[in-house]
Amino acid sequence: MSEKIYALLMYLYPSHFRKAYGNEAMQLFRDRACDEKGFFPELRLWLDLLADLAISVPREYSYIQSKLIGASVQQPLDGLPSFHVLEGESPRFGAVLFGGVLSLTSLSIFSVLFNHPGEYRPLRTEAAKTLSSGHLHPSAFRSPAAQRSGYGEKERIGSSLSQLSAQRPPSQDTASVLIQTIADDMRLDAVERQRVIHGVIANLKEHYFDRDVAQKTVDALLAYEKSGDYDAVTDERAFADLLTRQLRDVSHDMHLIVEYSRDTLPEHVPEQTPESLARFRKAMEQENCMFKKVEILPHNIGYLKLNFFPDTSVCESTATTAMTSLNHADAIIFDLRDNTGGFSDMVLLIANYLFDHPEYMYNPRGAPTEESWTRSPVPGSRLADKPVYVLTSASTWSGAEQFSYNLKMLKRATLVGETTRGGTHAGVFHRIDDHFGMGIPETRAINPFSKTDWEGTGVEPDVKVKAAEALETAQKLAERKLHKK
Amino acid sequence: MPKRKLDPLPSVAFQILLSLANDDLHGYGIMRQVADQTGDRMRLGPGTLYSSIQALLEERLIEEVDRSENAEPGHERRRYYRLTSAGRKLARSEAERLADTLRVARARKILRGDYV
Numbered sequence: 001m002s003e004k005i006y007a008l009l010m011y012l013y014p015s016h017f018r019k020a021y022g023n024e025a026m027q028l029f030r031d032r033a034c035d036e037k038g039f040f041p042e043l044r045l046w047l048d049l050l051a052d053l054a055i056s057v058p059r060e061y062s063y064i065q066s067k068l069i070g071a072s073v074q075q076p077l078d079g080l081p082s083f084h085v086l087e088g089e090s091p092r093f094g095a096v097l098f099g100g101v102l103s104l105t106s107l108s109i110f111s112v113l114f115n116h117p118g119e120y121r122p123l124r125t126e127a128a129k130t131l132s133s134g135h136l137h138p139s140a141f142r143s144p145a146a147q148r149s150g151y152g153e154k155e156r157i158g159s160s161l162s163q164l165s166a167q168r169p170p171s172q173d174t175a176s177v178l179i180q181t182i183a184d185d186m187r188l189d190a191v192e193r194q195r196v197i198h199g200v201i202a203n204l205k206e207h208y209f210d211r212d213v214a215q216k217t218v219d220a221l222l223a224y225e226k227s228g229d230y231d232a233v234t235d236e237r238a239f240a241d242l243l244t245r246q247l248r249d250v251s252h253d254m255h256l257i258v259e260y261s262r263d264t265l266p267e268h269v270p271e272q273t274p275e276s277l278a279r280f281r282k283a284m285e286q287e288n289c290m291f292k293k294v295e296i297l298p299h300n301i302g303y304l305k306l307n308f309f310p311d312t313s314v315c316e317s318t319a320t321t322a323m324t325s326l327n328h329a330d331a332i333i334f335d336l337r338d339n340t341g342g343f344s345d346m347v348l349l350i351a352n353y354l355f356d357h358p359e360y361m362y363n364p365r366g367a368p369t370e371e372s373w374t375r376s377p378v379p380g381s382r383l384a385d386k387p388v389y390v391l392t393s394a395s396t397w398s399g400a401e402q403f404s405y406n407l408k409m410l411k412r413a414t415l416v417g418e419t420t421r422g423g424t425h426a427g428v429f430h431r432i433d434d435h436f437g438m439g440i441p442e443t444r445a446i447n448p449f450s451k452t453d454w455e456g457t458g459v460e461p462d463v464k465v466k467a468a469e470a471l472e473t474a475q476k477l478a479e480r481k482l483h484k485k
Numbered sequence: 486m487p488k489r490k491l492d493p494l495p496s497v498a499f500q501i502l503l504s505l506a507n508d509d510l511h512g513y514g515i516m517r518q519v520a521d522q523t524g525d526r527m528r529l530g531p532g533t534l535y536s537s538i539q540a541l542l543e544e545r546l547i548e549e550v551d552r553s554e555n556a557e558p559g560h561e562r563r564r565y566y567r568l569t570s571a572g573r574k575l576a577r578s579e580a581e582r583l584a585d586t587l588r589v590a591r592a593r594k595i596l597r598g599d600y601v
Contacts, residue, residue, distance in 0.1 A: 013532065020539065024512050024564060025531035031513040052530020059536060
């Protein structure tokens, strides 16, 4: 038996060595095996043999290797595909066939495994945990304004996401892309689907402002679940979108939303600390409160490029300074093409300058309060009757849409550019599990302009042009208007 | 095939040369002799043994001896190896080199004992 094993092991050696010394080596093995009987001698024999194999097999091949290197230098191949063999002779037909079958098998096993990545969920979770650190996380930041203006205990999705994009360093984006690449292959299973559906139902019942609508929606979801509507959905984002669509279809409330987050959602929204507030303040100061450009264009047209509506408790003076410096302009262009939203109080603060009497500014986030009217006129402001243009793009979002929508509906501004992205972020965010959450409005907002707002549809511009051409178009419109006067 | 390097002489090759100093031996004989002369510290496996034998043959430090007349019936013919004069010379010079090394070691008080 052991002789047969050793005979097989001899095949590890190159063929020329086997031919020359195979028989001798077998003979030596037989001699030793004959002389060294008993458990320990045999054990020692095999240890010797294995050590010998480990040392001498690579050495034998290394001799051949150096020979091959020499040979390939001597015979350059004319661009023909070729491969080296460790053996000194051509491979046998059987060996080529076996090698072919083996490579095909491993290739197909690899591709099959590649398409069934469901087992690797822990990797995604671990990776997401590593990346979702501290204040960079969505909904990890709760602004003092949100607390002050009665936004409630929970974070608004919109402001948190906007702050995220305002604060997130570029490296985080790269990391997110990486995670997305990993996570894109992850798939939803029945257990998580059920957990999410039941989480949605529980939250709706508890938090939605209209009990009857909530109950009707819950019944519909349960019916959908029973009829197996969700069984085939394995993509997380598609699942969130499907739930959102169904919630809205039944409730006719466009502010209900189910969200999926690749990063793990934190268990609790971290408390606002003086340190995090200081960090936010410093970041905002460094960015000039996201007032990217404040200048006077030819024909005395004021131009304000604002990429975020920051918290007034931090940025009021910057905003006031910017608006004051544009006070003598004959027209004003607000460039919101890169604006991702922000705080409603800043939307109001800027709008204050554009009216000579208080105007109601619709806010999808809740019932009207005293804060829903502009504090117009602003003493000393000369902008109340000047033509206003708002530049929009497909990425103009949330708070920036509130600004655009109200000015458009009040016929106070001409919107130039693209239809906006369409997000109100009106709901209070509720966590369902590590990756799913939902937004639920807790009060009925009153929209004096129309039944629906921009949720899911965006704000249509008055003058539709590509975002890149919006400034030039708005300038021309303003010049023409000023010229007429 | 490039020559296997025997410069410096590996200790396995040196032990094989020494084992053949008195008698012509076959592979297993060499293995036993080497084990004896090293106090069982060096037990040569077939791969190492024949790889070294091949190198020594290529360098003509040992040669094969035809001892077919000694073949016992029923047994395979065994190849015996004999030290050549070049092999003997190399073994001697290697031994002297080692002796020199030993003297240095003694002089540096690494090894205690009599002068070799």
